[in-house]
Amino acid sequence: MANGKRFRPLGxxxxxxxxxxxxxxxxxxxxxxxxxxxxxxxxxxxxxHALDLSLGAARHLGMQKQGLARVKIERVS
Structure with missing residues (x-):
């Protein structure tokens, strides 16, 4: 990953x-x-594509089988 850490698909x-x-x-x-x-x-x-989500995030949002989905993105920090 670009941040140098190992990618965790369920993260x-x-x-x-x-x-x-x-x-x-x-x-x-x-x-x-x-x-x-x-x-x-x-x-x-x-x-x-505004974002590519990990499998864990996609599952949490209920979109893991969709491939593409319309989302709202709000920066928190």
């Missing part, structure tokens, strides 16, 4: 093109209104 992490590494964000699934705090630990390479 509450995300990759972002624009948010700084180490930022904490609240991600809300707009389909079911579930939310989670995730830590930005890596960079995403795909244009048009």
């Amino acid at each position: 509450m992490t995300a990759a972002s093109r624009t948010l700084p590494l180490g930022a904490t964000v609240r991600v809300t699934n707009l389909a079911n209104h579930r939310n989670a705090l995730v830590l930005v630990t890596d960079r995403v390479g795909r244009r048009g």
